[in-house]
Amino acid sequence: MKCRTCRGPAIIELPRHNANFCAEHFLQMCRRQVEKAIHDHDMIKKTDRVLVAVSGGKDSLAVWDMLVELGYQADGLYVALGIGEYSEESREYTERFAAERNLKLTVVSLRDDYGYDIPTATKVTGRVPCSACGMSKRHLFDKAAVDGGYDVVVTGHNLDDEAAVLFGNALRWDVEYLARQLPVLPSRHGFPKKVKPLIRLTEREMAAWCVIRGIDYIVEECPMAEGNRHIGYKEVLNVLEEKSPGTKASYYLGFLDRMAPVLASIAATGADSVTPCVQCGAPTGGEEGSVCAFCRLVERSAAHEPVSVELVRKKSRSQKRVQAEASKK
């Protein structure tokens, strides 16, 4: 197997590009895809101060690495979620990555700074873990960006992530979510601009980037993601991808090209009035004098005694069993 660019020995085959690459030219292909995404969607200006939302996983560390390499001024923010060993390990990977490269990393800890963690919040809300977790992260990234004077927040969502979310939204014909599924969220009403530079690269490519660049990241899955719907969608899309390489890219990038413009008028009609939360000042969709969802979550979760990861997982498994039995009847 030979590299498409230099005819040297290849280390990876990319059926969707109908090509194989050596390490050097694989990295070059990835950089070009990121530059194209940034350019096509007007994501980041060279003078912008960038805040990267890092988790210790392959995607966020890879995008941080790429942006720094491409000459952007990018700092990291890590939120310690308190998901047992998984969180401890992912924090170590993140801190090591930043220290080795002399990059600025800020760590916010849910337990130390706000008095709760994700397993406890999951118990308190009675919803799937990713719901309290996603909301907490969004709030803290927004806050850190605004407080730190950053121009843009970068997340590591890749092509597989976006295609899976698109697939879920299309299965439910959730037109409002479809209309808002864009790689750039402009800043408005006190929310920072948010962008996804990895939309043209797959998970496999991001993992390969990390292996080639010697980036250690947490390979283990978040224990609370078990049975997550998105993983199922990704597997389905990968079955199609193996049969017909390029399917994921044409599905998602084609959506951006040809469907998103059709939906644009719907995206614009979303609820637009916001008021500051009376407790933290963050913008919220509620009426004058209301408290934001994050502050309410903190209040309820911090008052609850800490719950372990194992307890929440056991509970969600037994719930599923009950639901499965109920649906048989």
Place this chain on the structure above:
Amino acid sequence: MKVLLRNPRREIEIEGRRRVHALLAELGLPRESHLVIRNGTLIPGDEELDKDDVIEIRPVISGGF
């Protein structure tokens, strides 16, 4: 050869020589969601694996959002 699998982390022993894609197919692991690594280096699908090789098959799908 020794094969390290992840999620959960475990090790299996495979008898004899194999090409990388044959091994993945045998284990029922889709190429699109796995990388094969030997001594810290990626190895392509047509590479022949030796019986003394130690390799890692690393899944690349992650959940959450």
